[in-house]
Amino acid sequence: MRVLGISALYHDSAAALVEDGRIVAAAQEERFTRKKHDARFPEHALAYCLAEGGLKLDQVDYVAFYDKPFLKFERLLETYLAFAPRGYRSFATALPVWLKEKLFQKQLIRDQLRPFAPDFDWERKLLFSEHHQSHAASAFYPSPFDEAAILTMDGVGEWTTTSVGYGRGNHLEIRREIHFPHSLGLLYSAFTYYLGFKVNSGEYKVMGLAPYGRPTDVQRVLDTLLDLKDDGTFRLNLDYFDYCTGLKMTNGKFDALFGAPARRPDELLTQRHMDLAATIQAVTEEIVLRLTRSLSRETGARNLCLAGGVALNCVANGKVLRDGKFDGLWIQPAAGDAGGALGAALGAYHHHLGQARTVSNGIDAMSGSYLGPAYDDAAIDRDLTAAGAKFERLAETDVTEMTATALAAGKAVGWFQGRMEFGPRALGARSILGDPRSPTMQSVLNLKVKYRESFRPFAPAVSREDVADWFELDGDSPYMLLVADVVERRRRKMTAAEEALFGIAKLNVPRSEVPAVTHVDYSARVQTVHRETNPRFHALLAAFKARTGCPVLVNTSFNVRGEPIVCSPTDAFRCFMGTEIELLVVGNCVLKKNEQDPALKRDHKGGFELD
DSSP states (O other), rough: OOEEEEEOSSSEEEEEETTTTEEEEEEEEEHHHTTTTSOOOOOHHHHHHHHHHOGGGGOOOOEEEESSSSHHHHHHHHHHHHHHHTEEEEHHHHHHHHHHHHGGGGHOOOOOOOOTTTTTTTTEEEEEOOOOHHHHHHTTTSSSSSEEEEEEEEEESSSEEEEEEEEEEEEEEEEEEEEEOHHHHHHHHHHHHTTOOTTTHHHHHHHHHHHGGGOTTTTHHHHHHHOOOOTTTTEEGGEEEGTTSSSSBBBHHHHHHHSSSOOOOOOOOOHHHHHHHHHHHHHHHHHHHHHHHHHHHOEEEEEEEEGGGGGGHHHHHHHHHHSSSSSSEETTOSHHHHHHHHHHHIIIIIIIIOOOOOOOOOSOOGGGGGGOOOHHHHHHHHHHHHHHHOOOOOOOHHHHHHHHHHHHOHHHHHEEESSSSSSOOOSSSSSEOOOOOOHHHHHHHHIIIIOOTOOOOOOOEEEEHHHHHHBBBOSSOOOOEEEEOOOGGBBBOOOOOTTOOGGGGTTTTTTTTSGGGGOOOOEEEEEOTTTTTTTHHHHHHHHHHHHSSEEEEEEEESSOSSSOOOSSHHHHHHHHSSOOOOEEHHHHHEGGGGGGGGGEEEEETTSSOOO
């Protein structure tokens, strides 16, 4: 039985294909269209999934959409009526879009799919899942657990913003929910907005900025902005927020509470901004920990699965793991709305259709999240030649050795191998790599390759066998969704003067043997690399360790600020020619920057809008 899942028309559109319970393919639309967070119907991702499965759409048994549009429209209407006459402007802005497109999504989806299969039985075979049911399904069904508690947290689905549930075998039950407008995701996004970053993409920046500050306002937030209960449930004080009635996240009362208007995107970051980032991060961690502790007490479960946009907060995830209330923790790598496409397909197959579930004997059922398109030798040659690239084809072992040598020499390397990752993290298939031992690599990659803010940290990729020797983690973290500290013996002791530094002044002080991946609080967003799911990347780490004694590499996504991660060899070459990456490896093809035609150089600094 084959089920195609779709998420679309809000942000991060995606498609996923499940066949007899096995995940065949999944990809975000943005990777094909090159438009970050593309919300349009995922026709390219859908076409890819069908091609990967060797199918036409009329060979698919069901199509499952990841949420229910009528319930979202009900929320829009009821929210306006609850706050009227306030909020008329935002209501008047949203209503024409709903009446033209979103309210009639079933017809829109049918119209978009009709070219793929004109005679498909839409009345019987087009299914709709609730938003958080899709998140929960994406969290539980691919997990390595036969039985687990499930927690989903995001901005808002139809009405739900947080749900707790339980999964056993092929059955999934949502037991409790928190509803809009009370939302942990929207609370975090409100601070993202107030700190001058873009909502739905800048939340990563707030998390990365937090260690530069001190959580000085936690009590003020708890006393004023929300009523937080012992079990993690909460209600927001809506007097301070504008997302129900206006076109902004916060209002003048919020500004007055924190003593200044919202930061402009081009305004310099101050210690006050860093302290507020630390504050909302600390509040988020406290809410998540209270929720997971109460879920442990309520269910008695020994395993926990997470999804929803808040589950991408890897610092909070690391604290949940170390809290020890659960033996096993598994987080859906595409935890945001893109993962809803996969959850809709899996939920339709297992829950709606009652099909049996087989728990994976490996890490999980995600195949390392390498679920996107791959390119064979002929396709790579064709794309690179058409782009005007100069390249050399080598044997696989020679590619590994040459790349390891270049990395040990301090070069930044574009690494394009195998199937593209599903989710927001590059995991060694579409990655930019560097030497973590270099005290300058972090700033070089940020300023000369990624063209982004200097404070943003990079993640270490480490072979699974070596992780406990370098980080305070002795388990799997294949999706870069857990933060752990560098082990004590790898750290560098700080001088008194260095300890006294605040804010961005901390940035250029080396803190460990791997300073390029050690954040200012000694933490790191760890990716464990497994021979079973990515043998080629694992072999590269082994070759680098053989040269340097270090089994760790800097791993960041292969893109520049505001650009989606590269999908094709053509995308990779264009990014290579618009940055200061010195070596590009695409399959077994090696490209050196100094051998390329200078006329093909691109300027990416202003090529994409701010992320």
